[in-house]
Amino acid sequence: xxxxxxxxxxxxxxxxxxxxxxxxxxxxxxxxxxxxxxxxxxxxxxxxxxxxxxxxxxxxxxxxxxxxxxxxxxxxxxxxxxxxxxxxxxxxxxxxxxxxxxxxxxxxxxxx
Amino acid sequence: xxxxxxxxxxxxxxxxxxxxxxxxxxxxxxxxxxxxxxxxxxxxxxxxxxxxxxxxxxxxxxxxxxxxxxxxxxxxxxxxxxxxxxxxxxxxxxxxxxxxxxxxxxxxxxxxxxxx
Numbered sequence: 001x002x003x004x005x006x007x008x009x010x011x012x013x014x015x016x017x018x019x020x021x022x023x024x025x026x027x028x029x030x031x032x033x034x035x036x037x038x039x040x041x042x043x044x045x046x047x048x049x050x051x052x053x054x055x056x057x058x059x060x061x062x063x064x065x066x067x068x069x070x071x072x073x074x075x076x077x078x079x080x081x082x083x084x085x086x087x088x089x090x091x092x093x094x095x096x097x098x099x100x101x102x103x104x105x106x107x108x109x110x111x112x
Numbered sequence: 113x114x115x116x117x118x119x120x121x122x123x124x125x126x127x128x129x130x131x132x133x134x135x136x137x138x139x140x141x142x143x144x145x146x147x148x149x150x151x152x153x154x155x156x157x158x159x160x161x162x163x164x165x166x167x168x169x170x171x172x173x174x175x176x177x178x179x180x181x182x183x184x185x186x187x188x189x190x191x192x193x194x195x196x197x198x199x200x201x202x203x204x205x206x207x208x209x210x211x212x213x214x215x216x217x218x219x220x221x222x223x224x225x226x227x228x
Contacts (some may be wrong), residue, residue, distance in 0.1 A: 102156075
């Protein structure tokens, strides 16, 4: 069964701290992995997408890595800010059968 | 470009009532999806479409019907609403997925539905 797990479910850190969010998956036959941010009561905003053949992607203070052999992806946030407070979701696109599977998310709170 | 839009944003129904949620995208995407999001359950796929005139069942299709008469629109219908269908519904779209392509999925803002 294709499962995606995000641990921890919630995280609270002081402003300025570097942090890592984890996404684990059981089936590595993926097309790509996408990280999203969701603010309370809002939709999903795409942060980074890593193709199956790639190892990492970077955008500003965000860096996402993909290790298919271990079934893990990490989202690294440098110098966290209160504005980073949100829920972070990872989603994997599988092609056999074709579907996206989402993790349940990590709820991040950055304290000023 | 508006991206992916959803109407309505909020709706309250009584048990047994019917309604249709509309999703529209202006990116000429082939694929469109309907998800529901519930606390502790993450996003779960209800139905999806791989092109105009086609639909397919996702993970939790029971109690819902869909139609895709035009490429840019994907409708989600509830024929007889139940309290268990209280949720936030998200529509998304993407290009036809290919290996080693940038298969990004774009989401609408969501519809918050309460069934009393």
